Amino acid sequence: MSGIVFGEIQLIDLFIIVYSNEIDNAEKLRAEVEACAFSCTNSIKVSSDLPSFENPNIFEFDKGETEERFDTIYLLTKLANNFIWPDENKPEEVKVPGKLKQPPNTKQKRKPIFVADGLIAIDILNSLSRNMPSDVFFCPTPITAIGKSVLAEYLNVHCCDINEVHVWAANDEVFHLEVEKPLVIHDEVDGNSRCDPGMVGKEFLESLNLDPTQMNATWMKKDFVEKVASSASKNPYGCIYKAAIFAKTLRGIWKTRDKKAQISVACNMGVISNGSLGTAKGHPYVLPIIFKGDSWITNEVHFEESAHLKQELKRINAVVKKHHKKVTLLKLFLKGQIT
Incomplete structure:
Protein backbone atom coordinates (compact mmCIF):
# COMPACT_ATOMS: atom_id res chain seq x y z
CA MET A 1 0.00 0.00 0.00
CA SER A 2 3.00 2.28 0.49
CA GLY A 3 4.43 1.54 -2.96
CA ILE A 4 7.14 -0.88 -1.89
CA VAL A 5 5.66 -3.87 -3.75
CA PHE A 6 4.17 -2.49 -6.97
CA GLY A 7 5.77 0.94 -7.20
CA GLU A 8 4.50 4.39 -6.28
CA ILE A 9 2.33 4.94 -9.37
CA GLN A 10 0.01 1.96 -8.78
CA LEU A 11 -3.33 2.24 -6.99
CA ILE A 12 -4.31 -0.81 -4.92
CA ASP A 13 -7.79 -2.20 -4.26
CA LEU A 14 -7.45 -4.34 -1.13
CA PHE A 15 -10.01 -7.05 -0.31
CA ILE A 16 -9.74 -8.46 3.22
CA ILE A 17 -11.45 -11.88 3.13
CA VAL A 18 -12.10 -13.49 6.52
CA TYR A 19 -14.52 -15.86 8.25
CA SER A 20 -17.87 -14.28 9.13
CA ASN A 21 -17.09 -14.30 12.87
CA GLU A 22 -13.94 -12.24 12.20
CA ILE A 23 -15.71 -9.40 10.36
CA ASP A 24 -15.45 -6.99 13.31
CA ASN A 25 -11.70 -7.53 13.65
CA ALA A 26 -11.27 -7.13 9.90
CA GLU A 27 -13.20 -3.85 9.96
CA LYS A 28 -10.87 -2.59 12.70
CA LEU A 29 -7.89 -3.57 10.54
CA ARG A 30 -9.45 -1.76 7.57
CA ALA A 31 -9.85 1.39 9.67
CA GLU A 32 -6.23 1.18 10.86
CA VAL A 33 -4.91 0.77 7.31
CA GLU A 34 -7.05 3.66 6.08
CA ALA A 35 -5.74 5.81 8.94
CA CYS A 36 -2.20 5.20 7.70
CA ALA A 37 -3.12 7.08 4.49
CA PHE A 38 -0.77 5.05 2.32
CA SER A 39 -0.16 6.77 -1.00
CA CYS A 40 -1.17 3.78 -3.14
CA THR A 41 -4.47 3.01 -1.41
CA ASN A 42 -7.48 3.17 -3.73
CA SER A 43 -10.09 1.20 -1.79
CA ILE A 44 -10.33 -1.31 1.06
CA LYS A 45 -13.23 -3.75 1.42
CA VAL A 46 -14.01 -6.50 3.93
CA SER A 47 -15.74 -9.72 2.89
CA SER A 48 -16.41 -13.20 4.28
CA ASP A 49 -17.17 -14.93 0.98
CA LEU A 50 -14.23 -17.33 0.78
CA PRO A 51 -13.38 -19.90 3.50
CA SER A 52 -10.17 -21.90 3.43
CA PHE A 53 -8.83 -25.42 3.83
CA GLU A 54 -7.36 -26.46 7.18
CA ASN A 55 -4.29 -27.59 5.24
CA PRO A 56 -4.14 -25.65 1.93
CA ASN A 57 -1.69 -28.14 0.40
CA ILE A 58 -3.47 -31.48 0.97
CA PHE A 59 -6.90 -32.79 -0.06
CA GLU A 60 -8.33 -34.46 3.07
CA PHE A 61 -12.05 -35.07 2.69
CA ASP A 62 -12.03 -37.74 5.38
CA LYS A 63 -10.85 -35.32 8.07
CA GLY A 64 -12.39 -32.23 9.61
CA GLU A 65 -15.60 -30.45 8.61
CA THR A 66 -16.82 -31.92 5.32
CA GLU A 67 -19.40 -29.17 4.77
CA GLU A 68 -16.79 -26.45 5.21
CA ARG A 69 -14.45 -28.18 2.76
CA PHE A 70 -17.24 -28.49 0.22
CA ASP A 71 -18.03 -24.77 0.54
CA THR A 72 -14.38 -23.93 -0.08
CA ILE A 73 -14.16 -26.16 -3.16
CA TYR A 74 -17.48 -24.83 -4.47
CA LEU A 75 -16.37 -21.21 -4.24
CA LEU A 76 -12.96 -21.94 -5.77
CA THR A 77 -14.72 -23.75 -8.61
CA LYS A 78 -17.03 -20.79 -9.16
CA LEU A 79 -13.98 -18.54 -9.38
CA ALA A 80 -12.21 -20.88 -11.78
CA ASN A 81 -15.23 -21.04 -14.08
CA ASN A 82 -15.19 -17.27 -14.38
CA PHE A 83 -11.53 -17.02 -15.33
CA ILE A 84 -11.30 -16.51 -19.10
CA TRP A 85 -8.10 -15.65 -20.95
CA PRO A 86 -8.68 -13.02 -23.70
CA ASP A 87 -8.52 -14.33 -27.25
CA GLU A 88 -5.32 -12.92 -28.73
CA ASN A 89 -6.42 -14.02 -32.22
CA LYS A 90 -9.66 -12.04 -32.04
CA PRO A 91 -10.11 -10.12 -35.32
CA GLU A 92 -9.68 -6.36 -35.22
CA GLU A 93 -12.74 -4.14 -35.23
CA VAL A 94 -14.20 -3.68 -38.70
CA LYS A 95 -13.82 -0.10 -39.90
CA VAL A 96 -17.16 1.55 -40.65
CA PRO A 97 -17.21 4.43 -43.18
CA GLY A 98 -17.93 7.74 -41.54
CA LYS A 99 -17.10 6.51 -38.05
CA LEU A 100 -14.77 8.74 -36.11
CA LYS A 101 -11.27 7.33 -35.79
CA GLN A 102 -10.55 6.19 -32.24
CA PRO A 103 -7.17 6.92 -30.67
CA PRO A 104 -4.95 3.85 -30.34
CA ASN A 105 -5.14 1.93 -27.07
CA THR A 106 -1.87 2.70 -25.32
CA LYS A 107 -2.74 0.81 -22.14
CA GLN A 108 0.10 -1.53 -21.23
CA LYS A 109 -0.94 -5.18 -21.16
CA ARG A 110 0.20 -7.07 -18.09
CA LYS A 111 -0.05 -10.77 -17.38
CA PRO A 112 -2.11 -11.28 -14.20
CA ILE A 113 -0.70 -12.72 -10.98
CA PHE A 114 -2.84 -15.14 -8.95
CA VAL A 115 -1.33 -15.88 -5.53
CA ALA A 116 -3.15 -18.48 -3.42
CA ASP A 117 -2.45 -19.85 0.06
CA GLY A 118 -1.69 -23.40 -1.08
CA LEU A 119 -1.27 -25.98 -3.82
CA ILE A 120 -4.91 -27.14 -3.69
CA ALA A 121 -6.19 -23.73 -4.77
CA ILE A 122 -3.82 -23.30 -7.72
CA ASP A 123 -4.52 -26.88 -8.83
CA ILE A 124 -8.29 -26.27 -8.82
CA LEU A 125 -8.00 -22.86 -10.48
CA ASN A 126 -5.73 -24.20 -13.21
CA SER A 127 -7.66 -27.43 -13.78
CA LEU A 128 -11.18 -26.02 -13.75
CA SER A 129 -10.67 -22.66 -15.46
CA ARG A 130 -11.58 -22.56 -19.13
CA ASN A 131 -8.46 -21.40 -20.91
CA MET A 132 -6.14 -19.74 -18.40
CA PRO A 133 -2.38 -20.18 -18.95
CA SER A 134 -0.79 -22.29 -16.25
CA ASP A 135 2.09 -19.91 -15.52
CA VAL A 136 -0.01 -17.26 -13.76
CA PHE A 137 -0.85 -19.26 -10.61
CA PHE A 138 1.47 -19.16 -7.58
CA CYS A 139 1.55 -19.99 -3.88
CA PRO A 140 4.42 -19.30 -1.43
CA THR A 141 5.92 -22.02 0.75
CA PRO A 142 7.20 -21.87 4.35
CA ILE A 143 9.55 -24.84 3.79
CA THR A 144 12.38 -22.54 2.67
CA ALA A 145 12.28 -20.54 5.90
CA ILE A 146 11.83 -23.66 8.03
CA GLY A 147 14.81 -25.33 6.34
CA LYS A 148 17.04 -22.32 7.00
CA SER A 149 15.82 -22.07 10.59
CA VAL A 150 16.47 -25.76 11.35
CA LEU A 151 19.95 -25.71 9.81
CA ALA A 152 20.85 -22.38 11.43
CA GLU A 153 19.91 -23.72 14.87
CA TYR A 154 21.93 -26.91 14.30
CA LEU A 155 25.01 -24.97 13.17
CA ASN A 156 24.52 -22.19 15.74
CA VAL A 157 24.41 -19.36 13.19
CA HIS A 158 21.83 -16.82 12.06
CA CYS A 159 19.30 -17.81 9.38
CA CYS A 160 20.71 -15.13 7.07
CA ASP A 161 24.09 -16.91 7.20
CA ILE A 162 22.68 -20.09 5.63
CA ASN A 163 23.26 -20.46 1.89
CA GLU A 164 20.45 -20.78 -0.64
CA VAL A 165 17.90 -23.54 0.03
CA HIS A 166 16.19 -25.23 -2.93
CA VAL A 167 12.89 -27.06 -2.44
CA TRP A 168 10.98 -29.65 -4.47
CA ALA A 169 7.68 -30.60 -2.83
CA ALA A 170 4.33 -32.28 -3.32
CA ASN A 171 3.07 -30.74 -0.06
CA ASP A 172 4.34 -29.91 3.44
CA GLU A 173 4.90 -33.59 4.20
CA VAL A 174 6.53 -34.97 1.05
CA PHE A 175 9.46 -32.85 -0.13
CA HIS A 176 13.19 -32.70 -0.78
CA LEU A 177 15.68 -29.96 0.08
CA GLU A 178 19.15 -29.10 -1.20
CA VAL A 179 21.36 -26.43 0.36
CA GLU A 180 24.07 -24.84 -1.74
CA LYS A 181 27.65 -25.35 -0.56
CA PRO A 182 29.19 -24.16 1.63
CA LEU A 183 26.22 -24.46 3.96
CA VAL A 184 27.28 -21.27 5.76
CA ILE A 185 27.84 -18.42 3.30
CA HIS A 186 31.07 -17.03 4.76
CA ASP A 187 32.58 -20.36 5.79
CA GLU A 188 36.07 -21.11 4.48
CA VAL A 189 36.06 -24.60 2.99
CA ASP A 190 39.23 -26.29 1.79
CA GLY A 191 40.50 -29.76 0.99
CA ASN A 192 41.28 -30.48 4.65
CA SER A 193 37.62 -30.58 5.68
CA ARG A 194 36.56 -33.91 7.15
CA CYS A 195 33.01 -33.41 5.85
CA ASP A 196 31.77 -34.12 2.35
CA PRO A 197 33.54 -31.84 -0.16
CA GLY A 198 32.56 -28.20 0.10
CA MET A 199 29.97 -28.62 2.85
CA VAL A 200 31.53 -27.25 6.07
CA GLY A 201 35.06 -26.02 6.80
CA LYS A 202 37.33 -27.94 9.19
CA GLU A 203 37.71 -25.11 11.71
CA PHE A 204 34.00 -24.35 11.74
CA LEU A 205 33.14 -28.03 12.31
CA GLU A 206 35.59 -28.23 15.21
CA SER A 207 34.16 -25.07 16.76
CA LEU A 208 30.77 -26.81 16.92
CA ASN A 209 32.23 -29.95 18.51
CA LEU A 210 30.70 -32.04 15.75
CA ASP A 211 32.27 -35.05 14.08
CA PRO A 212 31.87 -35.86 10.35
CA THR A 213 29.05 -38.33 11.03
CA GLN A 214 26.96 -35.48 12.43
CA MET A 215 27.40 -33.27 9.38
CA ASN A 216 27.62 -35.03 6.03
CA ALA A 217 25.54 -35.76 2.92
CA THR A 218 23.73 -38.63 4.64
CA TRP A 219 22.69 -36.38 7.53
CA MET A 220 21.45 -33.74 5.08
CA LYS A 221 19.42 -36.25 3.07
CA LYS A 222 17.77 -37.95 6.04
CA ASP A 223 18.01 -36.29 9.46
CA PHE A 224 17.85 -32.72 8.15
CA VAL A 225 14.76 -33.42 6.03
CA GLU A 226 13.08 -35.22 8.95
CA LYS A 227 13.74 -32.24 11.25
CA VAL A 228 12.24 -29.86 8.69
CA ALA A 229 9.18 -32.11 8.22
CA SER A 230 8.67 -32.28 11.99
CA SER A 231 8.80 -28.50 12.28
CA ALA A 232 6.51 -27.98 9.27
CA SER A 233 3.90 -30.34 10.75
CA LYS A 234 3.56 -28.01 13.76
CA ASN A 235 2.67 -25.08 11.46
CA PRO A 236 5.04 -22.70 13.30
CA TYR A 237 4.10 -19.57 11.35
CA GLY A 238 1.00 -17.50 11.96
CA CYS A 239 -0.96 -14.94 9.97
CA ILE A 240 1.67 -12.20 10.28
CA TYR A 241 4.33 -14.39 8.65
CA LYS A 242 1.86 -15.51 5.97
CA ALA A 243 0.99 -11.89 5.17
CA ALA A 244 4.68 -10.97 4.99
CA ILE A 245 5.58 -13.88 2.69
CA PHE A 246 2.52 -13.09 0.55
CA ALA A 247 3.71 -9.49 0.08
CA LYS A 248 7.27 -10.68 -0.55
CA THR A 249 5.98 -13.07 -3.22
CA LEU A 250 4.06 -10.32 -5.00
CA ARG A 251 7.02 -7.98 -4.83
CA GLY A 252 9.42 -10.61 -6.20
CA ILE A 253 7.17 -11.38 -9.15
CA TRP A 254 6.33 -7.76 -9.85
CA LYS A 255 9.96 -6.57 -9.86
CA THR A 256 10.75 -8.88 -12.77
CA ARG A 257 7.91 -7.43 -14.88
CA ASP A 258 9.92 -4.25 -15.49
CA LYS A 259 11.41 -4.92 -18.94
CA LYS A 260 13.81 -1.99 -18.66
CA ALA A 261 15.34 -3.20 -15.40
CA GLN A 262 15.71 -6.80 -16.68
CA ILE A 263 15.70 -8.20 -13.14
CA SER A 264 15.46 -11.91 -12.38
CA VAL A 265 14.41 -13.34 -9.00
CA ALA A 266 15.19 -16.89 -7.81
CA CYS A 267 12.99 -18.49 -5.15
CA ASN A 268 11.02 -21.59 -4.17
CA MET A 269 7.40 -21.28 -5.25
CA GLY A 270 4.25 -23.32 -5.63
CA VAL A 271 3.51 -23.42 -9.37
CA ILE A 272 1.89 -25.52 -12.07
CA SER A 273 4.81 -27.53 -13.46
CA ASN A 274 6.07 -27.03 -17.00
CA GLY A 275 7.37 -30.60 -17.05
CA SER A 276 11.03 -29.78 -16.38
CA LEU A 277 13.34 -32.06 -14.37
CA GLY A 278 11.00 -35.00 -14.85
CA THR A 279 8.03 -33.45 -13.05
CA ALA A 280 4.48 -34.05 -14.31
CA LYS A 281 3.46 -31.18 -16.58
CA GLY A 282 0.26 -29.44 -15.53
CA HIS A 283 0.48 -30.67 -11.93
CA PRO A 284 1.11 -28.52 -8.81
CA TYR A 285 4.54 -28.58 -7.15
CA VAL A 286 6.78 -26.40 -5.06
CA LEU A 287 9.85 -25.91 -7.26
CA PRO A 288 12.99 -23.76 -7.29
CA ILE A 289 12.25 -21.28 -10.05
CA ILE A 290 13.58 -18.08 -11.60
CA PHE A 291 11.19 -15.25 -12.45
CA LYS A 292 12.13 -13.20 -15.49
CA GLY A 293 9.78 -10.95 -17.40
CA ASP A 294 6.23 -12.31 -17.57
CA SER A 295 7.27 -15.93 -17.15
CA TRP A 296 9.43 -18.29 -15.09
CA ILE A 297 11.80 -21.21 -15.63
CA THR A 298 12.91 -23.99 -13.31
CA ASN A 299 16.23 -23.32 -11.58
CA GLU A 300 18.17 -26.41 -12.64
CA VAL A 301 21.68 -25.18 -11.84
CA HIS A 302 23.76 -27.77 -9.95
CA PHE A 303 20.91 -30.28 -9.84
CA GLU A 304 20.14 -31.51 -13.36
CA GLU A 305 22.57 -34.44 -12.98
CA SER A 306 21.77 -35.34 -9.36
CA ALA A 307 20.86 -39.03 -9.16
CA ALA A 318 3.76 -40.32 -7.18
CA VAL A 319 2.16 -38.19 -4.46
CA VAL A 320 1.47 -35.27 -6.80
CA LYS A 321 -0.24 -37.47 -9.40
CA LYS A 322 -2.37 -39.22 -6.77
CA HIS A 323 -3.38 -35.87 -5.33
CA HIS A 324 -4.11 -34.30 -8.72
CA LYS A 325 -6.32 -37.26 -9.63
CA LYS A 326 -8.76 -36.10 -6.95
CA VAL A 327 -9.07 -32.75 -8.73
CA THR A 328 -9.63 -34.56 -12.04
CA LEU A 329 -12.46 -36.57 -10.46
CA LEU A 330 -13.83 -33.36 -8.98
CA LYS A 331 -13.83 -31.79 -12.44
CA LEU A 332 -15.83 -34.71 -13.86
CA PHE A 333 -18.26 -34.61 -10.95
CA LEU A 334 -18.87 -30.87 -11.26
CA LYS A 335 -19.01 -30.80 -15.06
CA GLY A 336 -22.18 -29.00 -16.00
CA GLN A 337 -23.20 -28.51 -12.36
CA ILE A 338 -21.52 -25.16 -11.76
CA THR A 339 -21.68 -22.28 -14.23
Missing part, protein backbone atom coordinates in the same frame (compact mmCIF):
# COMPACT_ATOMS: atom_id res chain seq x y z
CA HIS A 308 19.50 -38.57 -5.63
CA LEU A 309 17.24 -35.71 -6.72
CA LYS A 310 15.88 -37.76 -9.61
CA GLN A 311 15.04 -40.55 -7.17
CA GLU A 312 13.37 -38.12 -4.79
CA LEU A 313 11.35 -36.62 -7.65
CA LYS A 314 9.95 -40.07 -8.44
CA ARG A 315 8.65 -40.22 -4.85
CA ILE A 316 7.27 -36.69 -5.07
CA ASN A 317 5.71 -37.33 -8.50
